[in-house]
Amino acid sequence: MPLGVATDLLETLIEQTDQVVFVYDTSAGKFTYLNPAFEKVWRKKRKGIMEHPASLLKTIHPEDQQHVREAYQELLEGVIIHETEFRIKLRNHTERWICVKPLLQEEQSAIMGYASDITDHKEYINYLKKYSSKKNSILHILSHDLAGPLGMISNIADLLHSDLKSHQNPDIQNLIGLIQKSSQQGLQLIKEFLKQELLESSEIELVRSRIDLVQRIRECIKEYQQSEQITHKVFHFYTSCEQLYLELDDTKFLQAINNLISNSIKFTPDGGEISVTLEEKEATVSISVADNGIGIPAKHHATLFDKFTRARRPGIKGEPTVGLGMSIVRTIVEWHHGHIWFESQENKGTTFYIEIPKNN
Numbered sequence: 001m002p003l004g005v006a007t008d009l010l011e012t013l014i015e016q017t018d019q020v021v022f023v024y025d026t027s028a029g030k031f032t033y034l035n036p037a038f039e040k041v042w043r044k045k046r047k048g049i050m051e052h053p054a055s056l057l058k059t060i061h062p063e064d065q066q067h068v069r070e071a072y073q074e075l076l077e078g079v080i081i082h083e084t085e086f087r088i089k090l091r092n093h094t095e096r097w098i099c100v101k102p103l104l105q106e107e108q109s110a111i112m113g114y115a116s117d118i119t120d121h122k123e124y125i126n127y128l129k130k131y132s133s134k135k136n137s138i139l140h141i142l143s144h145d146l147a148g149p150l151g152m153i154s155n156i157a158d159l160l161h162s163d164l165k166s167h168q169n170p171d172i173q174n175l176i177g178l179i180q181k182s183s184q185q186g187l188q189l190i191k192e193f194l195k196q197e198l199l200e201s202s203e204i205e206l207v208r209s210r211i212d213l214v215q216r217i218r219e220c221i222k223e224y225q226q227s228e229q230i231t232h233k234v235f236h237f238y239t240s241c242e243q244l245y246l247e248l249d250d251t252k253f254l255q256a257i258n259n260l261i262s263n264s265i266k267f268t269p270d271g272g273e274i275s276v277t278l279e280e281k282e283a284t285v286s287i288s289v290a291d292n293g294i295g296i297p298a299k300h301h302a303t304l305f306d307k308f309t310r311a312r313r314p315g316i317k318g319e320p321t322v323g324l325g326m327s328i329v330r331t332i333v334e335w336h337h338g339h340i341w342f343e344s345q346e347n348k349g350t351t352f353y354i355e356i357p358k359n360n
Contacts, residue, residue, distance in 0.1 A: 020115040026076065027109040029053065041098070041117050043090050061087035061095065063243060067210070075104050075111060085118065085210055097122040125209075206249040206335055213244045213253075213285065214278060220254055221276055224261060232270035235261075238277040244285065246358060248336050256332040259325050260289040260352050267350070268293030283358055284338075290351040296344040304342070305330045 014021050014035050020042075023033040030053045034046045042049075042059060049056050060068055064086035071084040083101045090096065102113035221237040228234060257276065264274045268291045279286045296304065305326045333340045338356030 018117075022113060022115065024053075024111045025109060026111060032110070041096070041115070042088065043092075059088045059090075061089055063087075063245065067245065075102055078104070085122075095119075206252065208247050208249050210245055210247050211250045213246050213248070213250070214239050214242060216250050216254055217257065217276060217278060217287070220257060220261075224274075231265055233265055233268055234271075234273045236273065236275040238275065240279045244278070244280055246285065246356075248356070252332050253336065256329045256354070257287065257289065259329050263325065264289060264291035264293060264350070267291070267295075284355050285358060287354045287356075288351055290349065292349040295346040295348055295350055296342070297346060301342075301344070305340075 018037055020038045021035040022031060025032050031050045034050060038046055057065060068086050071081055075081050081102060083099055085097060085099050087095050088098055096117055097119045098115050099118045100113060100115045102111050104111050218237055221235055224235040261274060268274060272292050274291045277288045330340050333354050336356045338354060340354045342350060342352045344350035
């Protein structure tokens with residue numbers, strides 16, 4: 001196929017595609033090319049944007065403008081940016097999510113690339129994440145609510161077995177043995193289920209995206225607050241900012257938070273309080289999970305984050321422990337280039353601290 005024919009076909013394809021194709025002259029500060037798809041996505045005329053390119057920035061959501069400016073500056077400095085996502089506001093006050101994949105051509109002093117409307121994809125992913133978070137919180141709540149009574153039944157059966165030994169009634173002993181066996185099987189089943197959930201999630205690679213961490217944690221805590229009559233605990237969420245956008249795997253990160261809250265539920269007596277606090281600092285973000293429970297014995301402090309640690313112990317109502325939870329929490333935090341530590345006193349409570357960089 002002659003080169004001229006191939007070029008014509010490529011131009012026809014670019015003109016007809018639903019993706020926005022652009023060329024931006026960095027030295028002149030203006031677009032030299034925008035295909036027709038731009039008008040469909042942005043609901044604006046190409047001519048107006050090419051004559052006044054600064055007006056395009058005004059269409060970007062105010063919360064995302066700084067993010068776009070930083071990505072543009074990094075691109076000019078030679079940083080390879082595979083893609084960047086942001087929201088735009090249309091004239092009818094609706095919002096759309098845009099994904100831009102840019103490429104800097106230093107020789108021509110130009111940035112070229114294409115942009116896609118990913119609103120439907122983002123809404124679908126957010127829907128999945130919302131219910132994944134809900135599933136995790138419900139899972140931890142149910143494991144506490146189911147394991148507690150089963151542990152109590154097992155303990156009562158043990159007492160009955162000891163007290164009724166002298167009666168020499170084989171039927172009663174068999175019934176007590178059945179209760180012991182059934183309750184222990186139930187506890188083991190819950191333990192294995194939680195263990196499998198933790199192991200499977202830890203083996204999946206990070207999938208980072210730009211999310212509002214305040215909103216995601218608030219949604220998580222809301223699920224626990226709706227369960228206060230079941231858990232007999234009071235949950236609080238405190239934050240130093242109303243919004244905080246970070247690039248992280250929020251599904252995994254929220255699982256780490258969920259696991260810390262779950263531990264607090266297990267080791268806090270009825271009527272206790274569990275508080276999650278988020279604080280934005282200059283270069284980092286700090287999240288703490290605090291309770292006024294029974295605390296962690298000093299002898300377990302040094303090995304708490306080890307795999308299959310000897311520090312594992314059942315909850316105060318007999319809830320099972322896997323021994324992997326804290327190890328996986330630490331792994332998730334370290335994947336986000338952060339660190340985790342804790343402070344605890346017996347009979348006074350425990351506070352876990354997570355600190356991650358804003359840019360990781």
